[in-house]
Amino acid sequence: MNLTQQTPQVKKKLVKTLKTSQKLKKIMAWYFIKGKIYSTLPWKHTAWSTSGFPTEFLWAYDVYPFLPENCATIAAARRKSQELIEYAEACGFCRDLCSYFKTNIGAYDAKLPAQFGGLEKPDLMTCTNTVCDTHVKWFQIQSRKMNVPLFVWDIPAYVSGSDEKVMNRYLDYITDQFWEFTDFIYDVTGKKFNRNSFIKTIKKADELAVLWRELFEYRKQIPAPLGYADTLGDVFPMFALPGVNKGIKFYRELVEEVKEAAKLGKGVVENEKFRLLFEGIPFWYKIKFFHQLADFGAVVTYEPYTWSFGVRREIIDNDIDKSLREMAKSLIHTPYWYNLETRIEYFKKVIDEYKIDGVILHNNLSCRPSTTTMADLKQVLQDELDIPVLLLTCDMNDPRAFSEASMQTRLESFIELLESRGRK
Amino acid sequence: MCHMESIIAYFDSSHDLPEEILMAAGKHPFKILGDIHTPSDPADKYLFETFCPAARSILTEALRSSKNWNGITVAHGCDATHRQFDIWKRHVKTPFIYFVNNPLSRTSKSSRKFYKIELEAFIQALEQHYNVEISKENLQHAIQTSNQVKLILQKLGKLREIQDIPNREYFEVCKMAVQENKLSLIPKLHQKFSEWQRYPEFPSDFSKILLTGSDVTYPEFMVLLDKAKLRVVRDDLSIGERYYAALIPDMEDPLDALIEYQYLIPRPSTKHPADSRLEYLVEAYKSSHLEGILSQNLKFCEPYAYDSVWLSDTFKTKNIPAIHLERDYIAEDQQMFTRLEAFKELLDSQRRA
Numbered sequence A: 001m002n003l004t005q006q007t008p009q010v011k012k013k014l015v016k017t018l019k020t021s022q023k024l025k026k027i028m029a030w031y032f033i034k035g036k037i038y039s040t041l042p043w044k045h046t047a048w049s050t051s052g053f054p055t056e057f058l059w060a061y062d063v064y065p066f067l068p069e070n071c072a073t074i075a076a077a078r079r080k081s082q083e084l085i086e087y088a089e090a091c092g093f094c095r096d097l098c099s100y101f102k103t104n105i106g107a108y109d110a111k112l113p114a115q116f117g118g119l120e121k122p123d124l125m126t127c128t129n130t131v132c133d134t135h136v137k138w139f140q141i142q143s144r145k146m147n148v149p150l151f152v153w154d155i156p157a158y159v160s161g162s163d164e165k166v167m168n169r170y171l172d173y174i175t176d177q178f179w180e181f182t183d184f185i186y187d188v189t190g191k192k193f194n195r196n197s198f199i200k201t202i203k204k205a206d207e208l209a210v211l212w213r214e215l216f217e218y219r220k221q222i223p224a225p226l227g228y229a230d231t232l233g234d235v236f237p238m239f240a241l242p243g244v245n246k247g248i249k250f251y252r253e254l255v256e257e258v259k260e261a262a263k264l265g266k267g268v269v270e271n272e273k274f275r276l277l278f279e280g281i282p283f284w285y286k287i288k289f290f291h292q293l294a295d296f297g298a299v300v301t302y303e304p305y306t307w308s309f310g311v312r313r314e315i316i317d318n319d320i321d322k323s324l325r326e327m328a329k330s331l332i333h334t335p336y337w338y339n340l341e342t343r344i345e346y347f348k349k350v351i352d353e354y355k356i357d358g359v360i361l362h363n364n365l366s367c368r369p370s371t372t373t374m375a376d377l378k379q380v381l382q383d384e385l386d387i388p389v390l391l392l393t394c395d396m397n398d399p400r401a402f403s404e405a406s407m408q409t410r411l412e413s414f415i416e417l418l419e420s421r422g423r424k
Numbered sequence B: 001m002c003h004m005e006s007i008i009a010y011f012d013s014s015h016d017l018p019e020e021i022l023m024a025a026g027k028h029p030f031k032i033l034g035d036i037h038t039p040s041d042p043a044d045k046y047l048f049e050t051f052c053p054a055a056r057s058i059l060t061e062a063l064r065s066s067k068n069w070n071g072i073t074v075a076h077g078c079d080a081t082h083r084q085f086d087i088w089k090r091h092v093k094t095p096f097i098y099f100v101n102n103p104l105s106r107t108s109k110s111s112r113k114f115y116k117i118e119l120e121a122f123i124q125a126l127e128q129h130y131n132v133e134i135s136k137e138n139l140q141h142a143i144q145t146s147n148q149v150k151l152i153l154q155k156l157g158k159l160r161e162i163q164d165i166p167n168r169e170y171f172e173v174c175k176m177a178v179q180e181n182k183l184s185l186i187p188k189l190h191q192k193f194s195e196w197q198r199y200p201e202f203p204s205d206f207s208k209i210l211l212t213g214s215d216v217t218y219p220e221f222m223v224l225l226d227k228a229k230l231r232v233v234r235d236d237l238s239i240g241e242r243y244y245a246a247l248i249p250d251m252e253d254p255l256d257a258l259i260e261y262q263y264l265i266p267r268p269s270t271k272h273p274a275d276s277r278l279e280y281l282v283e284a285y286k287s288s289h290l291e292g293i294l295s296q297n298l299k300f301c302e303p304y305a306y307d308s309v310w311l312s313d314t315f316k317t318k319n320i321p322a323i324h325l326e327r328d329y330i331a332e333d334q335q336m337f338t339r340l341e342a343f344k345e346l347l348d349s350q351r352r353a
Helices: A003-010 A020-040 A055-059 A068-077 A081-090 A099-109 A134-146 A164-189 A195-218 A228-234 A236-240 A245-264 A288-296 A304-310 A320-332 A340-353 A374-383 A404-421 B019-024 B053-068 B079-091 B109-130 B136-159 B167-179 B182-197 B219-227 B254-264 B275-287 B302-317 B334-352
Strands: A045-049 A063-066 A124-128 A150-153 A274-279 A298-302 A358-364 A389-394 B007-011 B028-031 B071-075 B097-100 B207-213 B230-235 B292-298 B322-327
Touching: A020 A045, A020 A063, A020 A228, A020 A236, A020 A245, A045 A055, A055 A063, A055 A195, A068 A081, A068 A099, A068 A236, A081 A099, A099 A134, A124 A134, A124 A164, A134 A150, A134 B302, A150 A164, A164 A320, A164 B109, A195 A236, A195 A245, A195 A304, A195 A320, A228 A236, A228 A288, A228 A298, A228 A304, A236 A245, A236 A304, A274 A288, A274 A304, A274 A340, A288 A298, A288 A404, A340 A374, A340 B079, A358 A374, A358 A404, A374 A389, A374 B079, A389 A404, B007 B019, B007 B053, B007 B079, B019 B028, B019 B109, B019 B136, B019 B254, B028 B167, B053 B079, B071 B079, B071 B109, B079 B097, B097 B109, B109 B254, B136 B167, B136 B182, B136 B254, B167 B182, B167 B219, B167 B230, B207 B275, B207 B302, B207 B334, B219 B230, B219 B334, B230 B334, B275 B302, B292 B302, B292 B334, B302 B322, B322 B334
Parallel strands: A045 A063, A045 A124, A124 A150, A274 A298, A274 A358, A358 A389, B007 B028, B007 B071, B071 B097, B207 B230, B207 B292, B292 B322
Antiparallel strands: none
């Protein structure tokens, strides 16, 4: 089967997305407008923040979170990322650096509107190093340039072989830093920590995570009523709106629709043949790839990347300290940045639960932290689980790393391999 | 001489590992630097070629040589250290492997508290595994020894400004400091100092420069600089000044002293905030009356690549002649040499002006 030949022949609107997913545009527009308002009103505050940092902690202070990574994905989807990346490279940043970072450098300097991936100068910046050191370097650069205060939440690396004792030491450090974060917010905004507002926001964020996880439960069904082509967009509220009512309402509707489809045995792909797991960040400039999988009867039914945004952070016994300690665990230990030992066990579990036929690993050229242990993971999947693996060397936001012809050939061979094995 | 069986090798992307704790345990700390002349085939099975070539070479050395070591420790530095630890733990055969964590953030009170707890845990792990006692006295003794090494290295480093000390020789001395047994090293360094004092005066056709960026782990790059008549008389590298610029302070609690020391050394780009790195470079440039700054990063070494634009822009605004280069992990680099020559010409034209 040939992707480029087939797409024009089929001429369908890619894979049918869920009806509720169409409402996402309105939610995003609401979020963008709110950002504009918060940036304009002198008594409101805005922040830049990274994935890995609990966005709900900002909402709890009524601080609006701009998310440069999310903005970068928008720029890529709007086919703007390449020129922004090339601009950053002309400034001196080398090709090997994070393409989200370079997109952000370009988008901010070009003063792009929000719908193209632009974002306003914030009052403060927050980040962690839990996903990568890049977040820290990126925000050092931008905070220095804009003269904006930066809070770095230092999350220790929970390497293979770490035990409960190690975890407890790390939890102490992380919770200590939470109180330093509240001091930082107070220094910049004058806002004191409000226990009730914090608890209320965290509960809402958790409700959002519960709904997000419920969606994943339905994806275990054959055929899967929901695929990556939907979730890569639908994850947006989990990323930007934890603790905000808008996201909850949207996810409730989404769950209802998916639940109904599951009840009727309606798959997101007609005649589902292969169930795939995709590891890594998608190619945001080529999301068509995930839709086109349907042409082969394939659907991505599980991806650790979007699941990782749905980590539950609960309020336990109305006790802030106890709750913070539990929340801290999620900052250390989440599927997207699991250590190798946990990652392998985790993959074994989800491959079984989601009845996965094959795995696509994205060797993301500008996200080395996420690909560091991929070679071992690939070997375990193939040797121990007898699961076919397709390793794609590409980039999340830089289209120059995407070779259409090569991707097509590799994907076709992979599908042929899956076909030769049949569904187990 | 230290016996082979008492060597604990370490993977450290900067100068983060407290060698003194290993010394206090009666061990010989040995920094793994890799070998540019050995293909990294074994490591390439586990790390794609888009990863730091130095880290791949270091892993290759560990895969080949771990049988000669009594254990391995990995210090938290750049992303490579903790992400790749998992690969080391899975594939490198060794009776003891330990990840020594330390805070990335160097601003908060909590980071010092965390640091101390991590060092205590490291001590406990060594004591349990090797059945040794790491007493306060042992630690203080190790600190004294370490400071003796640093003091003589400071004197050697200073000589670079006035004598004709080839870049390679300076590199080899700094390499000895992180690989040889400290006690046997001290007389060798004194000997070196006597020798270097007798070296000819600084050659007038060479330019005095500061070298910053990714750590240089092989001498060939230093030789290339000499070939271009660029003499490194200051640096902030881990196989260099970062290792000896500061002494470990005299404090009641030796662990407090080791932590304080880490806040005093020239800051690597892997720690936050990075601003003191720039301060060190500018101060070194001014105080040693240098002609220029050579900033470089090894291919795929992200932390220094991120800092490069900020540094270059700042040097420009301060009228400091500087260049930033990306370096491949190769022994012979003609393209690099051409760029170094161009930099030398720039410095010569400044000199003439």
